[in-house]
Amino acid sequence: MRVDVVSIFPDYLSVLDLSLVGKARQRGLLDLRVHDLRGWTTDRHRTVDDTPFGGGAGMVMRPDVWGTALDEVLEPGARLILPTPSGEVFTQRHAESLASADQLVFACGRYEGIDARVAEHYRDAGVTVHELSIGDYVLNGGEVASLVMIEAVARLIPGMVGNPDSLVEESHGAAGLLEYPVYTKPPSWADLEIPEVLLSGHHAKIERWRRDRALERTAQLRPDMIAALDVASLDKHDLAL
Numbered sequence: 001m002r003v004d005v006v007s008i009f010p011d012y013l014s015v016l017d018l019s020l021v022g023k024a025r026q027r028g029l030l031d032l033r034v035h036d037l038r039g040w041t042t043d044r045h046r047t048v049d050d051t052p053f054g055g056g057a058g059m060v061m062r063p064d065v066w067g068t069a070l071d072e073v074l075e076p077g078a079r080l081i082l083p084t085p086s087g088e089v090f091t092q093r094h095a096e097s098l099a100s101a102d103q104l105v106f107a108c109g110r111y112e113g114i115d116a117r118v119a120e121h122y123r124d125a126g127v128t129v130h131e132l133s134i135g136d137y138v139l140n141g142g143e144v145a146s147l148v149m150i151e152a153v154a155r156l157i158p159g160m161v162g163n164p165d166s167l168v169e170e171s172h173g174a175a176g177l178l179e180y181p182v183y184t185k186p187p188s189w190a191d192l193e194i195p196e197v198l199l200s201g202h203h204a205k206i207e208r209w210r211r212d213r214a215l216e217r218t219a220q221l222r223p224d225m226i227a228a229l230d231v232a233s234l235d236k237h238d239l240a241l
């Protein structure tokens with residue numbers, strides 16, 4: 001998979017040289033390219049923004065500079081991702097879908113955002129454009145949101161994570177539930193013990209205990225996820241909880 005990030009703060013993305021994503025690049029699993037948007041400016045001041053039509057505070061990023069940049073970076077079949085507070089909320093489902101793309105291009109907005117004609121132009125040109133939010137808060141730019149989405153996607157690329165099984169039983173994973181609580185050695189710490197069932201070696205009981213905790217935790221913290229559950233996936237024990 002090829003991932004391109006276009007930003008006026010390309011250094012923000014240098015953390016991607018580390019750890020998981022860094023290793024994937026070395027192993028050729030991920031072709032990550034970071035570009036400075038100002039590289040596509042033509043004026044002496046390397047201007048990327050201007051005042052908003054209709055007035056209002058702040059500045060808007062110019063469509064012409066973004067258009068020149070994206071025309072060069074986008075390959076056929078690429079998915080264009082615009083991180084924005086006013087987008088669809090990014091979920092594990094998006095990560096799974098994006099992980100199968102040949103190329104992802106992240107356009108990092110700053111100021112009050114990117115001229116709306118950029119998304120419109122590329123949609124009209126048949127490019128799949130995703131305006132995605134990582135949560136209901138406002139950041140100064142799309143770089144951090146891009147890092148979040150790149151990590152969520154990159155770890156799903158086959159060969160990325162050592163033990164693929166560790167990807168399955170996850171919060172927001174296939175089961176659609178939050179993760180159960182996990183424990184490890186030492187068995188006794190701060191006068192706190194391990195739930196007995198986990199020491200029993202009784203795998204069916206352990207599995208049941210974990211599912212009960214996941215259901216309880218999801219019902220308590222994320223009732224919206226309970227509502228979205230496929231009832232057919234619940235057994236009579238679940239329903240008795």
Ligand SMILES: O=C(OCc1ccccc1)c1cn[nH]c1
Nearest residue numbers: 084085109113133134139141142
């Ligand atoms: O702030 C965000 O993106 C940066 C951005 C992009 C466009 C205009 C202002 C800010 C964001 C918040 N949740 N998800 C994304």
